[in-house]
Amino acid sequence: MQKVLLSGNEAVARGAYEAGIRVATAYPGTPSTEILQAVADNYPDIYCEWSVNEKVAVEVAIGASFGGVRSLSAMKHVGLNVAADPFFSLAYIGSATGGMVIVSADDPSMHSSQNEQDNRNYGRHAKVPVLEPADSQEAKDFTVWAIKISERFDTPVILRLTTRISHSKSVVELGEPVKPNKATYEKDVNQRMILPAIARKMRIKVEERLKKLIEWGEDCPLNIMEIRDKKAGVITCGVTYHHVREVAPELSTLKLGMVYPIPPKLVRKFTDSVKELYIVEELDPFIEMELNHLGIFPKKGKDVVPVLYELNPERVEAALKGEPDPISPPMPSDIPNRPPVLCPGCPHTGVFYNLHRMKARATGDIGCYTLGALPPLSAMDTCVCMGASLGNALGLEKALGEEFNKNLFAVIGESTFIHSGITGLVNCIYNKGNTNLIILDNRATAMTGHQPNPATGVTLMGETTHELDLAELARACGASYVAEVDPYDLAKTRKALEEASESEGVSVVISKRPCALIVRDEWKPALRVDVEACNGCRLCLQVGCPALSMKEKIAVIDRVLCTGCGVCAQVCPEEAILERAVI
Amino acid sequence: MLIAGVGGQGIILASEIIALSAMKEGLDVKKAEVHGMSQRGGSVVSTLRYGQKVFSPLIKSGTADILLGFEKLEAYRTAQAVKPDGVIIVNDQEIYPITVASGKAKYPQNLDQLLVQTGRKVIKIDAYNIAKELGEVRAVNVVILGALASQLDLNKESWLSAIKERVPKKAVQVNLKAFQKGWEVGEKQV
Numbered sequence: 001m002q003k004v005l006l007s008g009n010e011a012v013a014r015g016a017y018e019a020g021i022r023v024a025t026a027y028p029g030t031p032s033t034e035i036l037q038a039v040a041d042n043y044p045d046i047y048c049e050w051s052v053n054e055k056v057a058v059e060v061a062i063g064a065s066f067g068g069v070r071s072l073s074a075m076k077h078v079g080l081n082v083a084a085d086p087f088f089s090l091a092y093i094g095s096a097t098g099g100m101v102i103v104s105a106d107d108p109s110m111h112s113s114q115n116e117q118d119n120r121n122y123g124r125h126a127k128v129p130v131l132e133p134a135d136s137q138e139a140k141d142f143t144v145w146a147i148k149i150s151e152r153f154d155t156p157v158i159l160r161l162t163t164r165i166s167h168s169k170s171v172v173e174l175g176e177p178v179k180p181n182k183a184t185y186e187k188d189v190n191q192r193m194i195l196p197a198i199a200r201k202m203r204i205k206v207e208e209r210l211k212k213l214i215e216w217g218e219d220c221p222l223n224i225m226e227i228r229d230k231k232a233g234v235i236t237c238g239v240t241y242h243h244v245r246e247v248a249p250e251l252s253t254l255k256l257g258m259v260y261p262i263p264p265k266l267v268r269k270f271t272d273s274v275k276e277l278y279i280v281e282e283l284d285p286f287i288e289m290e291l292n293h294l295g296i297f298p299k300k301g302k303d304v305v306p307v308l309y310e311l312n313p314e315r316v317e318a319a320l321k322g323e324p325d326p327i328s329p330p331m332p333s334d335i336p337n338r339p340p341v342l343c344p345g346c347p348h349t350g351v352f353y354n355l356h357r358m359k360a361r362a363t364g365d366i367g368c369y370t371l372g373a374l375p376p377l378s379a380m381d382t383c384v385c386m387g388a389s390l391g392n393a394l395g396l397e398k399a400l401g402e403e404f405n406k407n408l409f410a411v412i413g414e415s416t417f418i419h420s421g422i423t424g425l426v427n428c429i430y431n432k433g434n435t436n437l438i439i440l441d442n443r444a445t446a447m448t449g450h451q452p453n454p455a456t457g458v459t460l461m462g463e464t465t466h467e468l469d470l471a472e473l474a475r476a477c478g479a480s481y482v483a484e485v486d487p488y489d490l491a492k493t494r495k496a497l498e499e500a501s502e503s504e505g506v507s508v509v510i511s512k513r514p515c516a517l518i519v520r521d522e523w524k525p526a527l528r529v530d531v532e533a534c535n536g537c538r539l540c541l542q543v544g545c546p547a548l549s550m551k552e553k554i555a556v557i558d559r560v561l562c563t564g565c566g567v568c569a570q571v572c573p574e575e576a577i578l579e580r581a582v583i
Numbered sequence: 584m585l586i587a588g589v590g591g592q593g594i595i596l597a598s599e600i601i602a603l604s605a606m607k608e609g610l611d612v613k614k615a616e617v618h619g620m621s622q623r624g625g626s627v628v629s630t631l632r633y634g635q636k637v638f639s640p641l642i643k644s645g646t647a648d649i650l651l652g653f654e655k656l657e658a659y660r661t662a663q664a665v666k667p668d669g670v671i672i673v674n675d676q677e678i679y680p681i682t683v684a685s686g687k688a689k690y691p692q693n694l695d696q697l698l699v700q701t702g703r704k705v706i707k708i709d710a711y712n713i714a715k716e717l718g719e720v721r722a723v724n725v726v727i728l729g730a731l732a733s734q735l736d737l738n739k740e741s742w743l744s745a746i747k748e749r750v751p752k753k754a755v756q757v758n759l760k761a762f763q764k765g766w767e768v769g770e771k772q773v
Contacts, residue, residue, distance in 0.1 A: 005599075005606050031617075111617040135613070135640075168615040168640040169602055242638040312641045329644035330663045332697075335656060336688035338589065338680035340625035376685050541685050546624055549684035 006172045008165035011136040012103060013038035014172070015143025016046060016072050019099070020180035023064035024048040025057035027419065028448035029076030030112035031166040032105035036074055037449070040460050045180075050451055050460045053386075053419040054079035058086045058102065065098035066192060068184040070147055074103035077119045082386065082420070084122075089194050090156050091126040092202040094209075096191070098181055099150035101143060105161040108282050109310035112163075114366070114385065116309070118283040123158055123260035124290075127206050129213055130158045130260040131222065132238045136170040142257065144175070145222060153209055153216075160259070162282065164239045164310065214261045222257030225270055233274030235267070235291070235298075240282050240311055247317035251278075262290045271296060278320065282311045342371050344547040345516030345523065345563030348440050350487030351411070352379035353543055353567065354494045360407045363392035365421070367413040368447045368515075369440050377544045386416055390424030394433045402434055406501050409436045414470060415445040415453040422473070429478040429506045436500045436507045437479075439470055440487075443514040450518050470510050480505030487511040490570045516563050524564025525580045529555045533576035540568040540577065585642065586629040587661040588653025589678050593724040596749065597651070598629040600728060603745035604737050605633035613640035624681070626657055650703075651731055653724070654678050655694040662701045671698060672730050672769070674723070675709045706730060706772045713764050719754065722761035729765020739766075 006014065012035050016024055024046050026036040039048045051057035054075040061071035075083060080102070087102065104122070107113040123130035131146055133139040139161065146157040190198055217223060227233070233252035234244050241255045254270040256262065271277050278300040279288045285302040305311070305319045306327070314326050342349055352372040355362055356379045364370060364380035365388060373380040382392055393410035412421045417439050428435040444450040452458040457467030474482045481503040483496040493511065500507035516523070526547075536553035547561035548568055555576070557568075569577035584601070588594045595616060602612045616629035630642050642664070650665045652658020652673040662671060682688040691697065698705050710726035725746060732742050743759060750758045 003606070005602055005612065163617060164615055164640060167617060168613060169599075170613045170637075170640070171606060171611060239640070243641070245638040247643075312643075313639050314643045317643070326644070331660055332663075335660060335691055336680050336682045338624075338626040338657070339682070340590065341681045343624065375687075538686065544681065544685070546681055546684060549679055550686055 002174050003171055004174065005169050006136045006140070007034060007167060007169045008133065008136050008139040008161055009034035009105075009167070010038045011139035011172050012074070012143050012159065012161070013042065014174065015140040017043045018140070018175050018177045019070060019144040019147040020178045021070040021072050021101075021147065022046055022180050023061060023069055023071040024074070025051045025060045025071070026074040027051055027054045027057055027079060028445050028451045029079050029105075030448055031107055031163040032074045032076045032079070032103060032161070033448045033451070034166070035103060036460060048460050050445075050453065052454060054083040055086060058083040058090070061100055062086060062090055062093070065095045065100050066185065068097050068181050070099045070181055072101045072103065072143070074105070076113065077104055077106040077117050078113065078115065078385070080104050080119055080122055087122070087156070088126050091128050092194055092199055092206060093192055094154035094205070095150045095156050096154040099147035100156045101146040101150060101159050102156055103159045103161065105163070105166045106283075107163050109163070114383070116283060118286060119158065119160055120259055120286045121284065127210055128155050128158060129153070129258055130160050131257060132160045132259045133165055133257070134238055134241045134255065135165070136168070136172045138257065139165055140172055140175070142222070149213075153213055154205075155209055155213075160238075162238060162310075168239075210261055214263055217258050217261060217263035218265050220258060223263065223266055224255045224257065225253075225266065226255075227252045227273055230274055232276040232278060232299075233270060234278045234280050235270065235287055236280045237287065238282065240280055240316070243311055243313045243316040244280050246313045248320055256287065259287065260290075262287065264294050267291060267294065267296065276300075280305050280311075280316055280319070283307065339374060340371060341374070341546050342368065342377075342544060343516055344545050344561045345565040347442055347487045347511065347513035347515065348372055349377070349543055349545065350490055350493055350567050351438060351440060351511050352377040353571070354490060354497055355379040355409060355411075356542070358407065358494070358497065360409055360497075361396075361404075362409045362411050363389040363396065365389040365410075365412040365416050367416055367440075369411065369413055372411070375544075376542050380411060387412070387420030387424055390421055390428055390435065390437060393435045393437075394428045394431065397433055397435060405434050405436070409438050409497070411438045411440065413446070414439055414441040414455045417470070418454050418468065422477070425474065425477050425479070425506070425508075433506055434504065436497075437509070438497070439508065439510045441470060441510055441512045444518055446515045446517070450515065471508075474508040474510075478506070479508045481507035482510070483508075484510045484512050487513050488565055488567060490567060516565070524566075526559040526562035527557050527564055527566065527569060527577050528580055529557055530576045530578055533574045535574055535576075537573065539573060540571050543568050543571055584631050584649040584651065585647045585661055585664055586631065586651045586653070587657040588627055589657060590625050590627050592627075592653045594627050594629050594653060597724040597728055598631050600725075600742075600745045600749050601631055601731070602633070603748065604741040607741040607744060608737055610634060611637045613637045615640040626660065628661055649731070649734065651727060653727065655698075656680070656690065659691070659694050659697055662698060662703065665701075665703050667702055668704075670704045670706065670734060671701070672706045672708065672727065672734070673698060674711070674727050675707050676711055706734070706769060708765065708768050710765065713768070714761055717757055717760055717764065719757045719761070722754070722758050725750070725758045725761040726765040729762040729767075730769030732762070733766045733769030
């Protein structure tokens with residue numbers, strides 16, 4: 001068969017195709033986003049959608065399974081928290097009529113996330129099997145296996161990826177696709193109505209299913225035992241297996257492709273084959289606790305393998321040798337950092353500049369605009385989780401009173417607002433808040449790569465659809481003041497923000513302007529600095545635009561980076577920043 | 584090998600072409616990078632390994648054979664990850680981080696010297712001006728790849744066919760020229 005270079009995410013999409021999956025759903029989230037993008041780009045036979053959030057994504061996939069169709073739902077680790085409600089019900093309901101795989105892409109080291117929760121724990125918590133591939137080949141193969149297991153054992157299957165699997169590329173040998181299931185629907189209340197009386201019966205099924213899965217795991221092809229040196233052996237899973245092979249090629253290994261449930265006989269066979277047992281796993285002592293429960297205690301485990309952050313070959317080597325953890329590689333310390341920044345021409349800048357000047361308080365949310373918290377804008381105070389800005393603002397108001405609320409704004413992007421901010425808005429209005437909300441509508445789910453969303457009027461499959469009118473929605477919820485502004489116009493934006501804070505009831509200001517990266521053809525010529533007029537006051541630097549810097553006490557605009565948005569020109573008291581055409 | 588630079592410089596495309604070239608020779612390849620928040624103008628490092636059999640996609644610090652620096656400060660930041668007798672190919676370009684642009688920090692003026700002081704062999708290439716002379720500034724990455732290719736043992740044909748596969752159709756010719764120019768500059772510095 002043909003060999004191709006695929007990322008773990010692209011390989012999962014290919015696996016979905018080979019497994020006969022016909023419905024795939026997701027909400028974008030790093031490091032999982034490219035799975036659905038790859039499905040949409042390469043496999044037109046699969047219906048795919050950006051759902052409004054992970055909970056809805058899983059519910060759509062469950063519906064497909066009810067209809068006899070194999071389905072996949074992909075999300076980042078914290079997305080499974082949002083989808084936990086349908087997921088836990090699904091664990092009881094099962095997936096006998098159409099196999100279901102839930103892809104959880106975890107982010108050890110929090111490269112692009114707010115926490116580093118280890119979603120293998122969801123397997124134990126919901127009593128469903130967890131598969132963990134170690135490279136792209138396995139990411140594809142395990143997706144096919146997940147569907148087989150799901151249908152055979154009547155259970156959803158978690159396919160747990162990590163950033164190093166999702167975003168690493170390696171060689172994949174493709175397989176032949178199987179025929180998809182035939183879509184049918186038969187009413188089956190005893191399998192699908194999770195009422196207490198029925199759930200109590202399902203509960204028994206769940207325990208029996210686990211026993212069968214354990215039995216299957218004893219000699220399944222996903223768990224691979226390799227005996228080399230009998231002096232010591234390592235139980236491991238995922239990409240960590242490759243780190244171990246890299247630094248200690250002589251050690252025997254048991255690689256658990258199905259990391260939950262753990263097969264005790266196989267584990268004992270391995271521990272009996274080697275003198276010393278080590279467990280090397282990233283993040284939580286998940287395998288270790290399972291083994292402890294069986295009365296097996298490793299010679300080396302989480303006492304030496306760090307529990308924090310992503311592992312790599314040098315950390316694994318140090319742990320096995322008993323040396324101090326080289327937690328960060330050696331780097332020169334005396335050079336400037338390069339933190340991520342809002343892009344030149346970013347429409348959020350105009351809003352954050354105003355909030356900064358107003359000395360406003362802002363509860364923030366999750367997206368590119370979280371970067372508005374960094375200097376020089378320093379315009380956001382909090383960030384908790386998707387949609388939290390509204391609830392946080394109301395809580396502050398209830399705790400500190402209406403006066404505090406006057407200069408307090410909840411700031412959220414349009415995609416995040418649709419994901420889980422709408423309920424927060426309804427709650428503010430219902431509970432008689434005076435909350436001021438800013439929706440940053442940049443016509444894309446930008447941070448994850450500009451996916452369309454309900455406010456853009458386009459679907460993942462490229463079809464036009466109803467475009468959600470955010471202003472109408474805010475009015476329908478009961479907002480007393482609603483304004484739409486162009487954030488490139490600093491004065492009008494400021495005026496709307498002040499009116500919002502003065503007006504009674506919940507106010508909503510919608511900042512409307514497409515992300516600069518999706519309208520490159522609309523960029524204006526780079527601006528220039530009139531060196532005679534510039535007095536070096538540095539006020540323009542307060543905008544935080546990467547295209548602006550100072551050289552010899554005069555502002556300089558980078559011609560390649562500048563998008564001509566004109567925000568800095570509005571800030572300059574000397575009117576020294578000019579359009580090029582004026583020359 | 585490591586590829587270091589600033590989000591937005593086309594590092595992911597470059598590492599893609601290297602990986603594909605190695606794959607075309609029947610070798611095992613793994614590459615790793617991080618997407619998402621760091622892409623917004625932050626430091627980016629991609630790791631790439633090829634050979635008969637590759638286990639980890641990551642590289643132990645201080646053992647990389649080659650560092651491809653797309654930007655000088657980022658090359659210096661990553662330099663110690665290269666083995667002491669390794670090679671650093673550095674693009675002669677400076678991009679100021681926001682900490683420098685806003686006056687909070689100073690961009691080091693002696694990076695060329697600092698890089699040489701690391702003891703690794705340094706190959707400097709003015710990829711921007713080479714690409715500009717060819718009339719396509721967007722071919723900067725491929726100029727750098729040419730310099731890299733001159734230092735590696737992969738066949739030139741593999742590189743050329745990988746470039747043809749991954750760059751936009753109408754830009755193939757100029758990119759092939761860019762690759763050749765980069766190769767020549769790299770070769771001279773052996």
